[in-house]
Amino acid sequence: MRGPTIDFKRLSEFKYAIINAVGEDGFPFSLPTDFELTPQKEILLRKPAANLPILGKKVGVLFNHISAIPTGGYTDRKYMLLWGRLNDQKGRLKLEPESITEWDEKILPFGELCAKAAPQGQKYLQTVRQIEA
């Protein structure tokens, strides 16, 4: 199966990854961990200690970045969220990406992101009106 288009140069700029799964108790479970990209464009994650049922399961892997502003707050927001399956590869977890969503405010400024999201806002308001009717 052909995976999503991933900008590996941008991906390499993130400092760590977060593995997200749904645990056996039904609650979401997130674990930060280190990652590396191989020359073959494989995404390998360090195995966390927690005994999670994540091998072969559909997981999300979030790469997130912000930069601090010296006077307070943060900027330079960007993230990549990849969904796929994790498989054991020589003691590491190899992610087989199936889909992606991402945002980088330097590429898509926040105002434009809001404009692009208008259909979701409209959907929310329509749902509310239908329920109230």
Added chain:
Amino acid sequence: MIFNQPPFQEESTVLIKVPSWANDVFENYLICEFTSISDGKPVTFPLLFFYESSTGLFTVTSSILFSRKIENIRDNSKVSLLFSNPTGSGIAKHAVLVQGVARLEEEDLDHGWERFLTDWREKEPYIDSFLAEREKFGWFWKRIVVRVEPKKILAWKDGNTAVNPEVFK
């Protein structure tokens, strides 16, 4: 609006005690990674959060523009907040995962979230410049309040997830 869910009962009893370093994370980190569940799939995005130390409740707010997480929570109220990014907090890197149950407050989209504005300003001092353009970003400022009651907290001191976490209930 009719979506408003009843508040948590006995809010003062939800507080789960954690070590001081984990509490510092809740008090100082700027953002969390918030996960809701969509058809069994985890959906995680970085979000600003607010922590109420007296009750132990966490709050995030969501614009209606980015309300898919709200749809997810209506279907499944189990959520988590991971605190893994110390950027801008002035404290050391730790990792703390809060698993909890979310309640939506949608009664007053225009003003319900404003009670968190003081905390919001502390984290993003420039937020008033966006507020000044409230007309321009009208739907961004229609916001749903999501209150999360923790059920379990897992904490990794120094962010070392190569070891098992401390667990608090």
